[in-house]
Amino acid sequence: MWGVKLPPTTPVVYSIFGVQRPSGKDDSEQELLIQSFTELITDQPRHIETLEQDTPVPTRIWLTYWQSQTEYQQWWTSEPVSTFWASLPDDAGIYREILAVPPGLTQHGTNNGDRLSGGIAHLGEFESVLDKSGYWGCYYDRMADVTKENRFPSPVSKKPTRVTSPLTSIRRGRVTLPTLPDNILFVVEGQDHTYISPEEKNHWMDNFDKPVEDWIGDLVAAGPEKGILDARVCYDPSSGIYRAEDAEPRALNFNRKAQLFYFLDMEAMERIGRQNAGHVKLRRKFMQDYGPGGVALELSPALCLWVEASILKGRDVECEYVGCVEGTGLLGLSWDQAAPESDRL
Numbered sequence: 522m523w524g525v526k527l528p529p530t531t532p533v534v535y536s537i538f539g540v541q542r543p544s545g546k547d548d549s550e551q552e553l554l555i556q557s558f559t560e561l562i563t564d565q566p567r568h569i570e571t572l573e574q575d576t577p578v579p580t581r582i583w584l585t586y587w588q589s590q591t592e593y594q595q596w597w598t599s600e601p602v603s604t605f606w607a608s609l610p611d612d613a614g615i616y617r618e619i620l621a622v623p624p625g626l627t628q629h630g631t632n633n634g635d636r637l638s639g640g641i642a643h644l645g646e647f648e649s650v651l652d653k654s655g656y657w658g659c660y661y662d663r664m665a666d667v668t669k670e671n672r673f674p675s676p677v678s679k680k681p682t683r684v685t686s687p688l689t690s691i692r693r694g695r696v697t698l699p700t701l702p703d704n705i706l707f708v709v710e711g712q713d714h715t716y717i718s719p720e721e722k723n724h725w726m727d728n729f730d731k732p733v734e735d736w737i738g739d740l741v742a743a744g745p746e747k748g749i750l751d752a753r754v755c756y757d758p759s760s761g762i763y764r765a766e767d768a769e770p771r772a773l774n775f776n777r778k779a780q781l782f783y784f785l786d787m788e789a790m791e792r793i794g795r796q797n798a799g800h801v802k803l804r805r806k807f808m809q810d811y812g813p814g815g816v817a818l819e820l821s822p823a824l825c826l827w828v829e830a831s832i833l834k835g836r837d838v839e840c841e842y843v844g845c846v847e848g849t850g851l852l853g854l855s856w857d858q859a860a861p862e863s864d865r866l
Contacts, residue, residue, distance in 0.1 A: 523634035524650035524663055525641050527624035533644060533831070534587035534621050535707065536566070537781070541614035542579040543846050545689055551614060555581050558615070561605060565596045568643040570711075570779060572755035575772055578846050582755055584709070584779065586640035590621055611693040612844035618851065620707055621837040625666030626673070630654070631827035632811055638827040639711045639779070655808050657791060660830050673704040673832050675786040681745050681854040686847035696852060698840040705750065705838070706784040709829040710737075714763040715776040716823035722763065724817060725824065728810065730764065732803040734773055737780055739797055748789025751850055753781040783851065787832060 527533065540558065542551045562569065566585040574580040587593040596602060609615060629641035630650060653662045661667045712733075717725065741752045754770060760777035768774050784790045794800050810817040811824075842852045 522650050522654040523631050523638075523647045524653075525629040525645040526648045527627070527641070527645040528588075529624055531589045532621045532623050532837075533627055533641060534590055534593045534619065535640075535831070536583075536585045536587065536593060537618040537620070538562070538583045538585070539574070539580045539616050539850075541616075541846060541849070542581075543614065543689060543691065546612075546614065546691075554613065554615065557605060558583070561602050566592075568640040570640060571757065571759070572779060573758050573772075574753050574755045575770075576754070578849070582753070582781075584640065584755075584781065586644060588644055593619070609843050611695070612691055614691070614844050614846070616842040616845050616849060616852070617840070619839040620831065620833055622707075622831040622833065623666065626664055626833075627829065627831040628660055628663035629827065629829045630660070630663065631825065633823075633825040633827075635825075638713075638825055639709055639829055641829050642827070655812070657795060660791075660828075661787065664832070667832075672788070673786065674788060675702060675704050677702045677785065677856070680748065680785060681750065681856045683745050684848050684853045684855055690847040691844055692842070692847050692852075693844055696842045696845075698838075698842075698851060701833070701835040701838050701840075701851070702856075703833075703835045704786045705833045705835075706782075706787050706790055707829075707831045707833055708782040708784060708790060709779055709827075710782070711777070711779040711825075711827045711829075713760075713777045713825040715760055716825075717763075718820060718823065721817065721820040721822050721824060724810075724820060726764070728806060729803070732799055732806075734770070736797065736800045736803055737773070738770075739799065740780070740782065740793070743793060745785075745854065747793055748785040749793070750783040750785060750854055751781075752783075753850075755779050755781065787830070790830070 540555050542548055562583055566587050568586040570584040572582040574582055631638040634647045653659045743749045754772045756772045756775040756778040760775050762774050763776045764774050809815055840851050842849055
């Protein structure tokens with residue numbers, strides 16, 4: 522297993538932008554919006570995952586990675602970008618979620634030590650984390666700022682609920698979220714089957730495809746009551762198909778895909794991982810087959826899996842939704858207990 526060593530004093534910045542294509546809205550307008558934003562973002566961040574999300578609302582997503590806040594701010598405040606954002610109509614259907622994370626509160630783990638893995642792999646240097654793999658709590662141990670005395674639990678005593686509304690209901694105007702509670706965990710789980718051999722593909726389909734599908738389905742269905750604040754199952758449409766085109770869910774049919782999750786905190790992620798019997802079995806089987814001496818190693822494996830987990834401080838999260846469908850992303854949460862007053866911007 523490989524991790525990524527980041528520059529010690531530079532926050533990593535995720536910027537997540539989405540353009541929605543809800544039913545009933547002129548799709549040609551949204552395509553023009555996508556083209557315009559693509560021209561602004563291309564070649565600016567250190568890495569971009571260009572993704573599609575089919576449900577609950579079809580959305581083009583740019584999951585982007587910046588080496589520093591300075592890099593991001595230089596782009597965000599540039600004249601073309603600021604003009605574009607200021608000119609958006611009140612029903613534009615576009616959002617941004619900007620997450621700044623200190624290097625000591627994030628980790629990137631992958632089975633494949635090359636640049637095929639996710640975005641944080643493009644911000645630092647690979648290092649072995651074999652001694653911090655394969656056991657519960659290993660993500661904590663890969664984060665320099667996490668200690669046994671402080672595992673960054675959520676300060677919220679009552680979980681939020683998710684707002685339900687018709688998918689055609691659009692909240693016009695600009696909505697900027699107030700400061701969120703500390704220690705929300707942002708997770709990217711990625712899979713890339715692009716370069717696997719027919720033999721490895723057969724092994725994967727026989728042993729892992731259905732358990733992975735079930736695990737992702739369980740996460741999506743879990744909801745805030747189990748500590749999963751939001752889940753987005755996405756794919757790279759340019760990566761090609763690796764399983765039957767009519768298989769469901771469609772998003773998992775593509776070679777390269779990623780799931781984006783917001784958990785209440787790290788403990789919420791670990792708890793569901795430990796309690797889900799299918800995941801426990803899947804995890805054990807993967808370590809057996811792809812670990813040292815595993816049968817998959819005889820197939821010269823080219824499979825690439827990665828997990829990024831980042832603990833967020835509320836003051837370092839900026840979210841804005843412009844004319845989006847009600848319930849989009851973190852806009853769709855109703856908090857019974859607000860963040861402490863001292864933490865507000």
